[in-house]
Amino acid sequence: MIVPVILAGGSGTRLWPLSRSSYPKQFLRLLNGYSLLQNTILRLRKMKISFVAPIVICGEEHRFIVAEQLREIGISESDVILEPIGRNTAPAITLAALHAQNKYLTDDVQLFVLSADHEIKDIPQFELCINKAKIGLKHSPVVIFGITPKYPETGYGYINFSESNLDQGISLVQDFVEKPNLEIAQVYLAKGHYAWNSGMFMFDLSQFLVLMKKYADNVLVNAKLSYDQAKSDLDFIRIDAASFTQCDNISIDYALMEKLDNLLMVQLDAGWSDIGSWSALWDIHPKDEQKNVLHGDVVQVDSQYNLVYAKSKLVSLLGVENLVVVETKDALLIANKDSVQNVKDIVQSLKANNRSEATLNCEVFRPWGKYECIDVGSRYQVKRITVNTGEKLSLQLHHHRAEHWIVVKGTAKVRRGDEEFLLSENQSTYIQIGEIHSLENPGCMPLELIEIQTGSYLSEDDIQRFEDLYGRA
Structure with missing residues (x-):
């Protein structure tokens, strides 16, 4: 059986300001109505290959974003492993391998490791390469996917592979090469036996763990300690933080791949992109007659080769070219x-100057729904809050702020002190400083309300929880 392992960590800083550490690029809907994570899973669904439920690995702070996006596309059987801290790809993949070993209890398991933020246009060709990789596992414990280069890219690592194929489309890896400068990248492109390192690979589960013990024992030992002490938390697998932190912070390439002599590679030519920059996004999008890629409310005159993302305002271009404008x-x-x-x-x-714009998004996701900051001033803050059907915020109080709630859509069930009552559209209530309260959506449609906070201290850490459906009390 083939178990997809989807790496959904990372901060995606090169796609700022859309991508931020609180809501990085793998969760953005950059190509269609689905996020990059959702597209990664849906791509597998379209194939004839019988994949079992995916294992998704993400940071703890993104757990509810992942859960909601999986729910949106009807994925209910996936296993979501939470990393308490990012330790690079080797520990993350080892966690997935240990979980698959514990879950399936069979030797006939192959893990297929993918990044959550890649785009692949030619799904039939991708499926063909996956089948080739499975054939390659008869000759090697690990088969990686090398991308046929189209131009001299300096942002990727390269794989030097043998020109004589072991099988059609399957080659022996000679060595890995770090990201080159432009001149060297042009040489690689001309030689024809260099491929971009996609970061995707397939491995035999039992042999992988043997190899990790041989070449990266620190990672295996501490990952196993952290997994053995894991606890189920709602839909998540929460591993032991103290043990996991002891894992070497190392990529799977350095920990294992570069140490193997019989590593095989499948050449993938299927419209792949890791969407690692705004220019890469311009490359893969359809363009207008002036070679512009325009999203949102955009007006252009005499402008060409531009990429514009307008989220909330009109953006107008006049006589400019080769720009990226993201609002x-x-x-x-x-x-x-x-x-x-x-x-x-x-x-x-921005981080060096403690600017919140480096990490926080205006739209913040919570297990019950989301909120968006509309306006902030001295001693006040205005938010738009959306509570999903059937969800409930924790029973809580604030020591330094009062809150005014105005329902604009749906029905709210409110607890305020000893009272409990319903609010409909255009109705409101007031929560005093220090007053115990909770908010629930008992209806069959999302609840939307405007919250106006007033007080001397308005940060999110001014909260004392007493009861919580999501284990945060």
């Missing part, structure tokens, strides 16, 4: 398309 409610990026690999430098500068 959100709290930030605006304007960059030359040739410089977008360095957007991460802006994020680093």
